[in-house]
Amino acid sequence: MISVDEALARIRAAITPSPPIAAALGQAAGRVLAEPVTAEIDQPPFAASAMDGYAVRAADVAAGAVLTQIGVSQAGRGFDGNVGQGECVRIFTGAQVPEGADAVIMQERTETDGTNVRFESGTEAGANIRKRGNDFAKNDVLIAAGEIMTPSRIALAAAANHAMCTIATPPRAVLIATGDELVPPGSPLGADQIVASNSFGLSAMFDPLCGAVVDHGIVPDDRAQLAAAIGAALDDNPDVLVTTGGASVGEHDFVQDVLKECGVEIDFWRIAVRPGKPLMFGTRGRTLVFGLPGNPVSALVTAHVFVLPALRALLGAPEPPRLRLPLGDAIPPNGPRQHFLRARIFSEPEGTVVIPIAQTDSGHLSSLAQANCLIVQPAGDPGKAPGDPVDISLL
Structure with missing residues (x-):
């Protein structure tokens, strides 16, 4: 043996392994990436507002300051102009911050009277602005080869302007x-x-x-x-x-x-x-x-x-790591063959433990169905007491 x-x-x-293949993102769920995904663009591609409010010059704003609203910037339709001294622009979440503005003040901290906007307090430059490339920059490696394409990774690849990816066959x-x-x-x-x-x-x-x-x-x-x-x-x-x-x-x-x-x-x-x-x-x-x-x-x-x-x-996918947890019950000595014991992981008040299932019959399927992991017991192991750490493989 x-x-x-x-x-x-x-x-x-x-x-x-077979040569990799190209796959549309919609068909890549659960598949293993064969080539890394790199960003085709900056994300966001421009300085964007993190909330609804007003784009301002931070130097112009203090408690009681009144600025003149000169326009509106909304997602997909930005303000085509420059914010000068004493001016502000109504802005919405995700919209491009107009030239000249260096901060966004949330609308809850303002009062309006026509085009006049009164501010309750000052702010700092950069406040409530997502800088260009804040999430990722062009040419950044976003997903490494060998990773499984989870929903969030598929969304990331799409946000990086990829309609396709290369997966292992x-x-x-x-x-x-x-x-x-x-x-x-x-x-x-x-x-x-x-x-x-x-x-x-x-x-x-x-x-x-x-x-x-x-x-x-x-x-x-x-x-x-x-x-x-x-x-x-x-x-x-x-x-x-x-x-x-x-x-x-x-x-x-x-x-x-x-x-x-x-x-x-x-x-x-x-x-x-x-x-x-x-x-x-x-x-x-x-x-x-x-x-x-x-x-x-x-x-x-x-x-x-x-x-x-x-x-x-x-x-080309990596092996999942084995966990190491303390035993909740003892396991007996093992013979000359490595033993994979059926077991369950439990969260106890004192911490997480793994409890072996006593049944070891190779035809006893119901006990395997109850297990959520396997304890990996080396050949010749002298046995383990409650509290001893053991390696486990998740099922």
Whole structure:
């Protein structure tokens, strides 16, 4: 068996990202930026008022001062003139500050009588004015490559006068579930049958990172049918092929042999990890092939630990950092395999803690559904007491 870290290193070494593509901002939500976004303009492109009021020369304003209003500046239609001594301009939020003015006084601090405006107090130069380039200046790097295009980043790119951006090509993933015992959800159950759930959970997990996740359904434990299904999936040249089930050494576990027959070069099989020791990884051309265990917790946890990092690497996206939190309950000693324990994060009066879920059965799906993180317990760990810090991976 190889370690988790060695397995991840081998997976990353096998990755060849696709060339990036151009995308309209409206289609870029959730995608990974392949090239940085730089500002095409200054923002704001002119000195702008931060509120409704009057644009003035600060030197002219004091308590009781009366200035003459000579015009109006509003957003999209500025005042075309110069503010001279003893003059002011009615101005609205976002409007351009006229030439000659160096401050804006809010309307609540004034009284008007026709074109005469009386001020309650003085002000300082620059008050209530957003300077040109206050948000960003032309050629500033606003969003770095590798960042996910969130709503605020999409708005920022638009404000910087970009209608398009360059994103990493979202990978295509294919799923195949194997097993004579499996039936789709909603089916009547026969003797010795169970409802297939892995592909539904994996599809939901991969979808935010992928351009498409195609479920090829359930294939029985029949070598010929399995070879046909895997061969057809590989011939479509997906970026990632994920099978579930048939990854062990039983009489009906054909997946590894069939993958080899279909031209997949198996890099490793069996990892020192709990849950999910019988996990395969290989490649055919650019396609990354993962053979995950069939037990649902094993399938979902190993996908979280091994497949998601591969998808992020295909996109050039960084790995999310692990958190370190104190335990709310003890965890027992660990054996020779790195253990990913189901757990929940709680906010207590004394602070935030992570509490392990006692259930460790690899088929106990409801306990994984209750978890919002995984405690990462190293191989050979002697156990931890309440209050001890542990690494966690958010689900």
